[in-house]
Amino acid sequence: MAETREQIIGLADELIRERGFNAFSYSDISEPLGIRNSAVHYHFPTKADLGEAVVDAELERVAGFRRELGGLPGDEQLKQLVSVFYKSSKLRLICLMGSLTPDYNTFEEPLRGKVGEMCKEVLSWVTEALGKAREEGRLRFEGEARDRALLVISSLLSSLLLSRVLGKETFQRMLDQVLQDLGAAWRIKDI
Amino acid sequence: MAETREQIIGLADELIRERGFNAFSYSDISEPLGIRNSAVHYHFPTKADLGEAVVDAELERVAGFRRELGGLPGDEQLKQLVSVFYKSSKLRLICLMGSLTPDYNTFEEPLRGKVGEMCKEVLSWVTEALGKAREEGRLRFEGEARDRALLVISSLLSSLLLSRVLGKETFQRMLDQVLQDLGAAWRIKDI
DNA sequence: CAAGGTACTGACTTACTAGTCAGTAATCAA
DNA sequence: TTGATTACTGACTAGTAAGTCAGTACCTTG
Numbered sequence: 001m002a003e004t005r006e007q008i009i010g011l012a013d014e015l016i017r018e019r020g021f022n023a024f025s026y027s028d029i030s031e032p033l034g035i036r037n038s039a040v041h042y043h044f045p046t047k048a049d050l051g052e053a054v055v056d057a058e059l060e061r062v063a064g065f066r067r068e069l070g071g072l073p074g075d076e077q078l079k080q081l082v083s084v085f086y087k088s089s090k091l092r093l094i095c096l097m098g099s100l101t102p103d104y105n106t107f108e109e110p111l112r113g114k115v116g117e118m119c120k121e122v123l124s125w126v127t128e129a130l131g132k133a134r135e136e137g138r139l140r141f142e143g144e145a146r147d148r149a150l151l152v153i154s155s156l157l158s159s160l161l162l163s164r165v166l167g168k169e170t171f172q173r174m175l176d177q178v179l180q181d182l183g184a185a186w187r188i189k190d191i
Numbered sequence: 192m193a194e195t196r197e198q199i200i201g202l203a204d205e206l207i208r209e210r211g212f213n214a215f216s217y218s219d220i221s222e223p224l225g226i227r228n229s230a231v232h233y234h235f236p237t238k239a240d241l242g243e244a245v246v247d248a249e250l251e252r253v254a255g256f257r258r259e260l261g262g263l264p265g266d267e268q269l270k271q272l273v274s275v276f277y278k279s280s281k282l283r284l285i286c287l288m289g290s291l292t293p294d295y296n297t298f299e300e301p302l303r304g305k306v307g308e309m310c311k312e313v314l315s316w317v318t319e320a321l322g323k324a325r326e327e328g329r330l331r332f333e334g335e336a337r338d339r340a341l342l343v344i345s346s347l348l349s350s351l352l353l354s355r356v357l358g359k360e361t362f363q364r365m366l367d368q369v370l371q372d373l374g375a376a377w378r379i380k381d382i
Numbered sequence: 383c384a385a386g387g388t389a390c391t392g393a394c395t396t397a398c399t400a401g402t403c404a405g406t407a408a409t410c411a412a
Numbered sequence: 413t414t415g416a417t418t419a420c421t422g423a424c425t426a427g428t429a430a431g432t433c434a435g436t437a438c439c440t441t442g
Contacts, residue, residue: 158345
């Protein structure tokens with residue numbers, strides 16, 4: 001079955017975003033799923049293989065969003081992205097970028113490349129959405145869309161990290177400020 | 192001697208910012224210093240004790256900055272802070288906030304509190320500096336100084352994380368954008 | 383019905399981890 | 413001079429990590 005495989009990936013994703021890649025073990029996965037460690041190794045021979053699969057799943061989710069939301073106004077696309085992060089903030093989970101980039105130096109090559117791909121893909125989406133929104137007159141900002149996208153991603157990523165220690169209202173305060181700066185017609189409470 | 196103790200703290204700080212708290216061991220410290228693991232345990236019985244000492248050292252550095260730079264204009268204080276992060280970006284090291292908040296859930300109480308203190312102390316400094324700079328007419332921004340400080344810290348923190356995977360020019364692009372938004376009279380090249 | 387693949391289990395290895403503790407050499411204070 | 417304190421060493425333990433591999437139950441397919 002592909003069921004076990006998907007369950008492993010889902011649980012690994014959660015563990016990475018809760019504790020970090022280097023702070024969970026195969027037992028943290030096998031025990032809740034009621035299987036043996038060797039069953040996890042059957043699907044993912046090494047931990048790096050599992051990490052790659054988690055990142056691949058994220059890449060597919062981003063691709064899915066871009067496919068499904070591509071027709072929407074740029075700021076509406078941004079709203080969907082912010083909504084995903086908002087849900088994470090409520091669950092006290094950080095994002096994969098915020099979790100995997102600090103551990104980047106402990107990874108080896110196929111995984112490093114995957115993490116890079118993931119960041120670039122998110123950046124590409126946000127760049128496109130912001131550029132479109134500006135053309136549509138629905139958001140306003142100075143400078144290149146890519147540079148602005150970096151700052152938006154930065155705020156999303158950091159707000160999850162800082163919410164852990166400063167309280168979860170931090171997410172809303174930071175994002176509302178970002179949305180105001182961009183002249184967005186909506187706020188976090190509208191999500 | 193306090194020498195060994197300080198060397199251990201300095202090396203631990205570097206290891207945390209290079210690989211993460213959960214990805215270095217006592218051997219990574221004892222070997223380069225030419226001492227035994229048990230010598231490290233003599234100074235810091237547990238790894239959490241070592242983590243606390245690293246954070247304490249950071250708290251002292253921040254306190255030192257605030258003491259020494261308190262008389263400068265707010266934007267000049269910000270310049271000094273950005274300069275510290277700029278140096279980190281060149282060394283491909285991230286900051287302690289960016290390194291320790293993802294691992295926050297794996298820590299226990301005395302260390303968690305210390306990490307929180309550290310984030311609050313940095314936030315307090317940046318809030319004060321931004322507020323002062325706005326009063327002095329040297330920076331301009333909308334909203335509360337604390338919320339703006341959160342975004343500035345967010346950009347500093349994330350730029351180090353993202354520089355790792357997107358290339359180190361990412362730091363300059365992000366920060367120059369932030370400085371332009373704030374109407375600062377200086378840019379990264381002026382540091 | 384036989385052969386082969388899929389999805390495991392059970393038992394294991396190797397390597398490392400944090401952490402302990404008795405002993406010791408050197409310094410310092412009464 | 414003695415006794416305590418500081419800063420270690422050396423030898424160890426117990427636990428956990430990732431990873432291996434032979435065996436097996438259960439389909440599926442020719």
